[in-house]
Amino acid sequence: MKTSFGWRIIGRATASIALVACTVVVGAGRVGANVYTTSPADNKPDNFEHTFCWTSSFTSTPLRNAAANAMANLDSQTRYFDTATGCTSVTDVQWEQVGSANYFGLYECITYNAVGECDRSRVTLNNAWPMDNDIQRRKTACHELGHSVGLLHDNGLGCMISGSVSAETSTYDAHDVGHMNQSQEEPFGSVDIIQRIPNVGMRVAGWALDPDLRLGAIDVNIWIDNALVATFTNVSGTRSDVGAAYPFWGSNHGFDAIAPVGAGPNTVCVDALNEPGTPGNNVQMRCQWVG
Amino acid sequence: MATSRAVLRLPSRFGVAIAALVMTMAACGAGEDSPNASGDTIAFAHLFGGRVYSYPQAKSPRELGDRSGLIVFGRIVGVVDGPLHGRSAAPLEARPTITLHVSVSRVEKGSLPEGSEQKIYVELLRGARSTQEYAQAAPRQADARLFLTAVPRSDADPIEQPERGRPKGQPLWGLTTPQGLFIDAGGSVVQIDDVRQYEGASLDLFRPSANSFPPDSSVTTASAGP
Numbered sequence: 001m002k003t004s005f006g007w008r009i010i011g012r013a014t015a016s017i018a019l020v021a022c023t024v025v026v027g028a029g030r031v032g033a034n035v036y037t038t039s040p041a042d043n044k045p046d047n048f049e050h051t052f053c054w055t056s057s058f059t060s061t062p063l064r065n066a067a068a069n070a071m072a073n074l075d076s077q078t079r080y081f082d083t084a085t086g087c088t089s090v091t092d093v094q095w096e097q098v099g100s101a102n103y104f105g106l107y108e109c110i111t112y113n114a115v116g117e118c119d120r121s122r123v124t125l126n127n128a129w130p131m132d133n134d135i136q137r138r139k140t141a142c143h144e145l146g147h148s149v150g151l152l153h154d155n156g157l158g159c160m161i162s163g164s165v166s167a168e169t170s171t172y173d174a175h176d177v178g179h180m181n182q183s184q185e186e187p188f189g190s191v192d193i194i195q196r197i198p199n200v201g202m203r204v205a206g207w208a209l210d211p212d213l214r215l216g217a218i219d220v221n222i223w224i225d226n227a228l229v230a231t232f233t234n235v236s237g238t239r240s241d242v243g244a245a246y247p248f249w250g251s252n253h254g255f256d257a258i259a260p261v262g263a264g265p266n267t268v269c270v271d272a273l274n275e276p277g278t279p280g281n282n283v284q285m286r287c288q289w290v291g
Numbered sequence: 292m293a294t295s296r297a298v299l300r301l302p303s304r305f306g307v308a309i310a311a312l313v314m315t316m317a318a319c320g321a322g323e324d325s326p327n328a329s330g331d332t333i334a335f336a337h338l339f340g341g342r343v344y345s346y347p348q349a350k351s352p353r354e355l356g357d358r359s360g361l362i363v364f365g366r367i368v369g370v371v372d373g374p375l376h377g378r379s380a381a382p383l384e385a386r387p388t389i390t391l392h393v394s395v396s397r398v399e400k401g402s403l404p405e406g407s408e409q410k411i412y413v414e415l416l417r418g419a420r421s422t423q424e425y426a427q428a429a430p431r432q433a434d435a436r437l438f439l440t441a442v443p444r445s446d447a448d449p450i451e452q453p454e455r456g457r458p459k460g461q462p463l464w465g466l467t468t469p470q471g472l473f474i475d476a477g478g479s480v481v482q483i484d485d486v487r488q489y490e491g492a493s494l495d496l497f498r499p500s501a502n503s504f505p506p507d508s509s510v511t512t513a514s515a516g517p
Contacts, residue, residue, distance in 0.1 A: 055383075055384045056381065057448075094383070096384065098447075099445025099446070099448045100443040100448070101443055102346060102440070102468055102469070103344045103345060103346035103468075103469065104345045105344075106344050106345070107342060108342040108416070109342070109418075109419060111419065112419065122386075127447070128445070130347055140345055147343045162345065163348060164347060
């Protein structure tokens, strides 16, 4: 695991930092605001830790057994790992039941995070017809849990098929497992400040992480006018807002440093670099013209 | 519609134009919450995204109709807060609903309750959105067909303000299955469940006598646009 934060300058080095505001571009990556998806398919969870709880209404023993089976199966078949918690405002899945409904089960995202991932969802199981046997209960619990990690309906061999079943269907097929295990591989983050500091350079600040590293630090490349001018290595500055929004990833993914720059105007681009040897690709987080 | 003699006495060409305008305004109706809002079918449907139902699907409009107690053709004219499923004292577990106010132009199965004044009230889960968002996006100028049954209720499920969102004494309806709301989108039809858009379809293809839904090849997940 990388432990130090530094930066490499490619080209002319900078001198001292004079925080004189000149041309400031503030990023839109503030953490904590709700944004909404535009498709029912975008129920992407925020990380591989899938916390869950039983609500006070979730009292049916057969339904609890089906839900417990589904959580354990998610854990064993995929990179996700389930953690039982009390129900809070950031619990990934809260299990509920209703006494009568026109459905087997229902998945709903209740709260989205700043980057459109689902922060909290509920799975509701019907405690009456047509949910009247354990095979259907286990299949439905598996099915709804699959939606909570971004799966759609399919016609495969696993529990993501729609409708009723008469044979045991409480696991995910290989296709779905592949999707679930690949959903968290790209690095991501936010560039919050791009600021020209006269006689010093271009201040670039934000945060970035690679889900494959969890708490570890990655590098960030700074491009100015299509030339790579700096690499911020092992970005691990403390960002408590990031840790609050993503407790699984932690707070230490921030960067705030100076890249060399000539006379303006300039186009500044910032890339988060995928950790070598792990799935995923580099991601361009922001490109901005600075006058 | 205006009935003033003053309107009808205008020179004939103006009289016809004004009469046509007034008739058009009357036919369109005024939105109950926002008289000038027309909304957009696809934007409205997208508000229901982020939820996925698993249920015994009807394989045709005919089957959906057979399972329904009421089928109406009309327009959504308002969206307001509905009953709260659960307890307000347990906000993490509470499930707010919205009540659609639907102006009925044609009953295709069943009958409207006494005192309805050609309106029915339909319950849907509110989800992550606000009631105001639904109200503003409601496609008040778009025709819709709704397949409905009495809202299922259980003594085991607490509910607060069960009468909220509709006139006293009027029943609350629910979709027969999550499929049961089809809205015209001008050259296509949108089913809010899964935000399914049937390209090139009209609401006529979803009449209760139809033996099949349009083919899957015509179905997309409606795009929210740029």
